[in-house]
Amino acid sequence: MNHKLEIRNLTKTFNTEEGELKALDNVSIEVKPAEFLCIIGPSGCGKTTLLRMIAGLEHPSSGKIILDGKEVKGPSPDRGMVFQEFSLFPWRTVIKNVTFGLEIQGIGRDERYRIAEKYIELVGLKGFENRYPYELSGGMKQRVAIARALATDPAILLMDEPFGSVDAQTRNALQEELLEIWKRTKKTILFVTHSVDEAVYLADRVAVMSARPGSLVKCLDIDIPRPRKRTSVEANMFREQLLMLLSIERSKASISV
């Protein structure tokens, strides 16, 4: 077993006022160490729910999530999470946001500042340590969130549309930086997105999910050598393939609605 993360027959049903809602149906994926996996699918397909279950914020209705041979039972700093937005603690400066997880673990002040400095430098925010979140742009905030998630040295990094609310140019820059961080830290990354371009540019492998209830339609290996060019012919071919798969799923969704 050389899987970093194993998701076995995962199903999630929510109890809502209109009855049971099946969000995720029998999803199984294996993720290799240091792999960059993007999860893509029509909106409402349960990709965020999948990520939240891996983070331990939701409990599976059935099935198992196994990380490094151990079953996931609840949230823990061994899984870093980057939310879409508004996740920085507004009362803490940049450095104090990054040291948060270390502080909870009871690591001494000097040690946690030393670690935090390293990650702040990694995300290119040296010099902004003592700023408050309200003084930062959207892209800078997400960089802080990434540094904060990395500071506790998690086994896996979960990212829920982390660049979904920044402008297109910042988004491209952030994607490049993320790849650089990935190369340097060798983290396993699970990245939820609704952008085909983003998935093709970033991922080793893209998991395409069906419309609700979400299940795995196909895993696509993106075997374009890195560094990649956004406008290359291969990238376009992968894009077309993904767009086709997604449009099939979207049309299914509109029929069932």
Add this chain to the structure above:
Amino acid sequence: MKLPGKDMWLWSVPLAIALLLWEFIAGYVVRDPLLLPRFSAVIFSIYALRGVLISDILVSLLHFGIGLGLAFAAALPLAIAMGWSRSIFKAIDPIIEVLRPIPPLAWIPIAMVWFHLTHYAAGFIIFIGAFFPILLDSYTGFRDVPRVLVETGKVLGCIRDRKLIKYVAFPYALPFVATGTRVGMGVGWMCVVAAEMFGVSDSGLGYRLFQKFYFLHQMDYVVAYMLVLGLVALCLDRLFRHFVEDRLFKWKRGIVK
């Protein structure tokens, strides 16, 4: 942060006009010191009272301190419990809503029976006045902690409620607690006068004010005490704003100003 500018002394002109108008109307229109003592007479009274004034202020501040301190100590834990747990809120809220509309002054007989003529009797009335604003505002703060911040806290290692409250809910709610305390201070100060006036005390600003009126009809002294009451409250509020709101909530600047 407001910088001192041209408008820094803007308040002095209307104030001077109001005082001159008072002096003129009292001296040349009303011409009866029982109905309206002149401003200059009130200033002389304050000067004449200088010996007893300080001790009266101190006694009133003692009553105020006892009441506010106890109100804060009782309201804060209750606010945390109610804001954090929906079921505790549902269980306790009816009791609060029955007690809250009872005017603090209606508790004076109870205060007299329970605490006799001690500082605690007046303190109790102030406690009643300050308790509910502190409780309700703080409760709102703890109830409205954004979900993404709570989940970020969980993912970063705050597994138990105690840590989530200490590291996430409490700092988030602190500005609400401060607002509640400031409102509570205002209501509490009004209760100082009432509590001391209506016989739960034999000293203090409120007691003295009523004594000057009831036994001697010395209206210049009465108005002197009124002015002192207003000025002390103004100082308390300014001190609170300076030491608590301006220092503690630098991070809120981006949001409110």
